[in-house]
Every structure is written in C-alpha cells, then in structure tokens.
Amino acid sequence: MILAVDPLLVDGVDLTVALIVLLKAGLAFVFLLVSVMLVIWFERKLLSDMQNRIGPDVAGPWGILQTLADGIKLFFKEDLLPTNADRVVFRLAPYLSIVPAFVAFAIVPVGGDFRDGAGGVVSMFGRSTLLQVADPPVGVLFFLALSSVAVYGVMLAGWSSGSKYPLLGSVRASAQMISYEAALSLAIATVFLTSGSLSTNEIVIGQVAANWNILATGLVPFLIFLIAGTAELNRPPFDLVEAEQELVGGFHTEYSSIRFAMFYLAEFMNMITMSAIAVTLFLGGPAGPVLYEPVAWLWPTLWFFLKVVAFLFTFVWLRATLPRFRYDQLMDLGWKVLIPAALGWFLLIATLDIARDSGWPILPVVLIGVLVLWAGAALLAGAVAKARADRRDEADDLFGGYGEPSPTGGAGGDDRSRRT
C-alpha cells in the first residue's frame, strides 16, 4: 500500500483512476520534455546576456526553437559505436541516465489547493487527487535513490566507451557524485527533522503558513543543498566531469546522435528536477497566496514555476560567474567542509528539537550546541592542517623540497638557494 497516501487510490482502483494516473504521468512526461527545450534555450540566452552576447536568435522568435532545431539535427546524425566499446552497456547507459531523470520528477507536487488545510487535493474528473504523479511515504528517499542510479548512467557510459577520456571523466563523475550525495542527503535530513515526514506532499503542507523550511532549518542546510546540488548536477563550477580543456567531452565523448542527445536531455532534466526538489523542500513548493479568486487553481502552479525559474536562474548565474574548481579543491570542499557542516547542523537542529520537546531552557542549549560545534570545527581544522604539514614534510624527505608547489605559485619557490 505504498501509494495509498494519494486520496485517488484510497477507494480502490477502477478504470477512471487508472486513466487519471496515466494522464498525470503523460502530462509530466510532456511537461518535462517541453520544459527541457525551454530551459536549454533559457540557459543559452541568459548566459549570452551575461557575457554581452546575443545568443541564439534565428530559430523562431528570440531563437526559442533553437533546441528543437538542435534536436532534429542530432536525431538525423550518424550513430557511432566505437570498436572498443562494450556494445550492450554502451547502448544501455543513456537510458540509465535519462529514466531516473524522468522518474524523479514524479514525486514533485506542481500545484494543488493548499488553502485551509485542503492538503493540496484537487478534484479531477470527479475524483480528488494530488497534483503529483505519485506521493510515496518515502518520497524524498525515492529521489535520493534515483539520483544514485543516475550515477550508474554516467559511470557506465564512460567505462563502456573503451576510451581514455570518457573513462577518466566517469571516474571523476562517480567520485564527485557519491561524495556530494552525502552532503546533499544530510542537508535534506535536516528538512525531515523539521517537517517530520518524508512525503513531499506533507513537507509542503508543513510550509503552508509561509514558515518555509529555508528559515525553519536556519539557511545553512539550504546553502549546502544548493552547493551539493550543483555538484551533483555536474554543473559549473563543479563540471570537472566534462571539463573540455582536460577531458574533451568527459563521459559522453564517444557518444553521438540521439544517444548524446539523451545525455544532454538528462542533464537538463536533472537540473529542473533538482530545482523543483529544492523548491519543495525549502521554499514551500506550490503553496502560496491566491491573488485572484476566479483562477484560484492556477496560482499554486504559478508560484511553483516562479520559484523553479528563480533556481534555474541561479544555476545559470553560477555558471556565468564562477571558474571551475580544481579536483582536490572539489574533494576538500565536499569532505572537509560540506559534510562536516551538514552533519553539525543536523545535530544542532536535532538537539533543539529534543530541547523543545523536553522543555529545557532554549538559550543554554543553543549556547552549548554552538560551542560544541565550534570545538568540533576547530578540531577538524587542526587535523586537516596537521595532515597537510605531515604530507609536506614527507614530500620534503622524499624529493628534497621539490615535492609540492609552494602556495605562492611556482614549484619550490624558496628552495632555489638549496639547489646551488
């Protein structure tokens, strides 16, 4: 009875119910495809605006059909299969990438009436239902599971290509996505703690009174989610997976034609899904005021779209502004900053919850909590510094001082005197 939370399925399944479910799934599919088309155009146009260019402007008004033109072109291109490739896995990988991207969107509520405790239920063909394809009680865990499956698509694509650069790209991708998934999950865990539920519908209901989780969890988990989400999407500044200067195209170097288009599609679909999940978890999802009563059904969806577009804008803005991370910086940020920060914040929120439930005085609890976190951060920083110093000493012993580049740039800058 996993799907029983949706009021549509409570009274048993008949033909109408099956048709409504099919309709919702079909609509979500079409919506995602069309929005991917528009998002690619949006990104290219906005990026060109931020770089003082014009961007695509030939296909359709303002170039809005550019993606369609590109898609048609890709569709008719020759589909290459490298000689060294593993035939089955090479063909399977794009689907492993695109299916999770589609399915993950199923748990996102895109609209519904959240006023007066209506709980997002709308009436459709005489049945009441939620405006999301599915609302499993494990909702957000389902999203995390699917984003882990998406790693397989990237990893297998690189491995099965039988070529160096894709392999390197996919090794980077799997390391990066697995590392940042930890921080991502810990940031989301804080939301579970505040909302007390994993179901996306109930998380949104919990935020109806404009007490968005972004504030209820204290902003830090949101920032961690944003950074880790960007890394999880392999978008700049974390796009080492497909760093053109180093890896040609990364994991999809050997792909062409419609298979390449699928990776491209999956990438942007993941971007939309990640934005939608962020909106659901932190910014109240579709819940919002109804400003004009006759079209009351429209407003939640409108709020949802506005919030998603704000996120998409942020992703493009990050890409336009920040240079790419070095790989060791990426791993440092993930393991030494984001994961400890997310873990510490999770513990702090948990402590505050217990304090509230047990009726302890809040102020001393906050003070002690912050103190413990501060001590933990100091210990971590000390350990990292010690490890770095040890490594440097070891390198000095091995290479006579030429082992590690000096932080001011130039290998062994101050060791030149020793050489003579």
Next chain:
Amino acid sequence: MGYLRGFVVTFRKLFEKRVTIPYPEQKRPKPDRLHGRHVLSRYEDGMEKCIGCELCAAVCPADCIYVRGADNPVDDPVSPGERFGFVYEINYLRCIHCDLCVEACPTEAITETKLFEFSFTNRSDAIYTKDDLLVDAETGRPQHLPWEDWREGEDAATSAWMRATSPSGDASRVGQVAWSGELGYGVRQPEMGQLSEVGAEADAHEADADAGGS
C-alpha cells in the same frame, strides 16, 4: 564579501548594451580601404587599363592570378597600348587579399573593392574570369555576381588604396593627383582623411602643450 563581486559583475551585464551585431541582417560600415575582391578598371573612354604585362601574376605570393597578354587588334584596340590582357583569371580559393598585385600594376588596372562577402557553392565559381572582373562597360561598376552579397554603395569604392597614399610614397606629394581617370567616376579626388587627421591631432597636441606650459 569579495566572493560576491563577480556575481554583481555578471548581473550588471544583463542590462548592458550588446556589442554583437546580428551579422547577415545588419552590417557594420566597412573601411574604405578594405581589401576585397578585385576589379579590372577601364579608362573614361571605355578602354581597358590592363596591358597584359603579367606583373601582378609574378608578384602574387599565393600564385592565384593567371594572365596572358596578346597584341591589340589594329582596327579595334582593347587597351591604349600595344598589348592587352587577353586572359585574366583570379582564383579566390587561393587569393589572400594582400594587395601586392595592386601595388605592382603599372597602369592601375587591377584594384581591390570592399566586396568580400561571396559564398560560392561550386569550386569553379571561385575562379573569377576576365568577364567577371572587368567593370561594366557602361557604368564602370563591378559585375554583381549572383553569389555576392552587396550593400548599398559598397561597389563605388574600387580604387581607394591608390588615392590613400601619396604618389611614389613621397610625403611632399600628398594631395597631388597622380592617377588616371576611371570610367563612371572620372579622375577621383585624393583622399585627405588620414593626413589631415594626423595633422589636426598633432596641432591639438601642440596647443595642449603650449597651454600647459604657459
């Protein structure tokens, strides 16, 4: 907050004026002395200037010009000399538009226009024959070939290089006319822009220095 300054920069760019021009629809004005495709000029009476001496072919670093001279028919001369350019072909797949042929030409027969926007779809179209290169016998305008993209007035500047420099490269002869007339344009006026501008700038500089000194 130094990290955030970059974001401000990129955000401000959103509202800045674009420097890019949507090229085939809009074009920037071209400089007068742009090295485009060649024309073979005529004198004002319609005679061809080319005497078939092949100096242009000899000097061409890309080896893209093919010229054969022939004796002028006595009863119907093509050029005012003894010989005329009987065959004249330029291969635009090889031409680098260096203008050396124009400098080499003793009769100012070959000059370069501003026209460079031609996209032929056939390699044989890239070889411009004498018929294509010779200016129109009535108006003195270049021949408009079907694959060439012209803008209003661009075909008028056919001999800018000649007029931009002083005769024999001697600064004291600046402004003197040392070139022959062209069909449709007559004897063109010397182009004074470059020198007068330099002169004006130098004058202004001197005036500034004087004002500062006193």
